[in-house]
Amino acid sequence: MAEAMGSMDLETLEPLSNFSFHPLFDREWIEKITEAIQRLRAKRASPELIAESIAGVSHLRAQLLFLLMDMKSARIEKKRRIVLAEFFHDLLLTKAKTDPYGFQSNIMHSPKEYDALMKKPFAAGSPDISLELARLYSAAYHLANGLYTDFYTDYAVENFGPYHIGKDTIKVIKKVHDLRPLLLWNYSGAPCTSVTVYTILKNVRFRCDGISCHTTYEGDPVLGLEQYSVEIDGRIIIHNLEDIISFRKRLERESQTQWQHLTNLQHEALKQKAVEMRCYVWKDFFTLAGIEWKPSAEMARAVQKPLVLDLWQPPEGDQVEFWKKVMDPEDEFLGHNNHNL
Amino acid sequence: MKDGCWKTMKKILTGVGTSQGKVQGKVRIVRDIVDHEGFEEGDILVTRLTDPGMVGLINKAGGIICEIGGMTSHPSILSRELGIPCIVATKDATKVLKDGDIVQMCGTSGEVHKQDTDWKLSWE
Numbered sequence: 315m316a317e318a319m320g321s322m323d324l325e326t327l328e329p330l331s332n333f334s335f336h337p338l339f340d341r342e343w344i345e346k347i348t349e350a351i352q353r354l355r356a357k358r359a360s361p362e363l364i365a366e367s368i369a370g371v372s373h374l375r376a377q378l379l380f381l382l383m384d385m386k387s388a389r390i391e392k393k394r395r396i397v398l399a400e401f402f403h404d405l406l407l408t409k410a411k412t413d414p415y416g417f418q419s420n421i422m423h424s425p426k427e428y429d430a431l432m433k434k435p436f437a438a439g440s441p442d443i444s445l446e447l448a449r450l451y452s453a454a455y456h457l458a459n460g461l462y463t464d465f466y467t468d469y470a471v472e473n474f475g476p477y478h479i480g481k482d483t484i485k486v487i488k489k490v491h492d493l494r495p496l497l498l499w500n501y502s503g504a505p506c507t508s509v510t511v512y513t514i515l516k517n518v519r520f521r522c523d524g525i526s527c528h529t530t531y532e533g534d535p536v537l538g539l540e541q542y543s544v545e546i547d548g549r550i551i552i553h554n555l556e557d558i559i560s561f562r563k564r565l566e567r568e569s570q571t572q573w574q575h576l577t578n579l580q581h582e583a584l585k586q587k588a589v590e591m592r593c594y595v596w597k598d599f600f601t602l603a604g605i606e607w608k609p610s611a612e613m614a615r616a617v618q619k620p621l622v623l624d625l626w627q628p629p630e631g632d633q634v635e636f637w638k639k640v641m642d643p644e645d646e647f648l649g650h651n652n653h654n655l
Numbered sequence: 656m657k658d659g660c661w662k663t664m665k666k667i668l669t670g671v672g673t674s675q676g677k678v679q680g681k682v683r684i685v686r687d688i689v690d691h692e693g694f695e696e697g698d699i700l701v702t703r704l705t706d707p708g709m710v711g712l713i714n715k716a717g718g719i720i721c722e723i724g725g726m727t728s729h730p731s732i733l734s735r736e737l738g739i740p741c742i743v744a745t746k747d748a749t750k751v752l753k754d755g756d757i758v759q760m761c762g763t764s765g766e767v768h769k770q771d772t773d774w775k776l777s778w779e
Contacts, residue, residue: 323728528727577708
């Protein structure tokens with residue numbers, strides 16, 4: 315995760331940076347998470363059931379990262395930091411089937427789940443189809459980014475794989491879901507809720523870091539597409555390219571509209587919406603614990619304060635060590651500017 | 656693209672190549688939504704940083720050049736998916752390049768070359 319952070323350009327987080335926003339309600343967030351954990355423990359909820367309430371394994375990693383940072387900015391004592399970190403680390407080990415920290419891959423499905431997922435029709439790939447699938451994914455990805463901002467895109471966008479299925483052949487699943495979140499935005503013009511693209515690639519190496527939308531390829535994924543399948547809201551559409559193009563165009567239009575909605579929000583309204591987003595992506599977790607998923611009144615008040623600018627200031631050059639220390643719950647390192655809090 | 660093509664061009668910009676491939680195309684500077692009009696398939700999208708409002712352009716672009724960003728920024732990620740070159744962290748691409756410039760970009764070296772008119776005339 316530190317490597318994922320180290321390769322980011324923090325200037326790119328728009329229209330609001332979580333690095334200056336999350337510290338506004340770090341204590342309130344930790345209180346809400348702690349209350350949920352206490353209730354889940356009192357209910358004796360199994361780790362499997364709790365893990366199920368979190369959208370994806372990459373999402374869990376990303377949100378654990380934010381929590382680790384919050385615990386530093388909120389100056390939570392070491393003992394409590396470790397307890398909270400261990401709770402989510404255990405969930406990560408439950409949810410990830412291999413490579414839990416996402417060094418090379420993102421695998422959430424057991425072999426049995428994977429077999430079930432793959433029992434669907436596939437069609438032969440071609441460079442033209444490959445480009446259209448990439449455009450479809452791009453349209454859905456951008457809509458998700460406008461709905462959830464950079465902080466929580468990981469909730470809606472997840473890449474799974476690589477699943478090695480033969481010599482130089484892999485499967486990769488690209489899933490974008492919850493594209494019509496009416497509880498968060500009370501309107502939606504999106505043509506569908508979820509888009510899943512299944513690809514079988516030859517002579518292509520796929521990898522991602524802890525956050526699975528950070529994909530990289532070696533080889534040519536356009537030329538390397540052997541077979542594919544596409545599911546839109548659970549319906550397979552592989553034999554009609556026009557359908558795929560039509561969905562893509564509608565998703566593009568909605569992405570543009572949603573981005574305008576988001577960026578037209580006044581600064582204070584944007585902050586309120588962003589705190590609501592953070593709670594929303596944990597909705598099923600809070601609901602399982604039996605607590606209201608929406609932001610508490612304390613949270614809504616806390617985010618009215620001015621943004622905490624320049625709190626996390628990684629050094630020029632190699633930033634990995636900086637982020638490792640920030641995210642290590644056993645390390646007392648608070649970042650260079652945390653003393654200003 | 657043949658390597659020889661680069662010989663008629665002059666390097667004018669360097670950034671970080673985050674999606675491999677070489678392409679030649681017409682520069683389109685995009686600062687806001689009014690700049691979207693007339694963007695054609697294969698144009699080189701040049702902007703400070705792409706955003707979801709530009710998705711229609713991103714999906715048509717032959718390559719993307721941004722002033723900020725890194726390996727895990729959205730333009731880099733999506734360019735790799737689309738199989739088009741991307742260069743980020745160029746600092747001032749929207750100032751150095753002009754609408755309509757014909758450029759060649761390399762997503763591996765991070766270099767942008769522009770047609771060198773003087774050189775071309777003397778060569779002709």
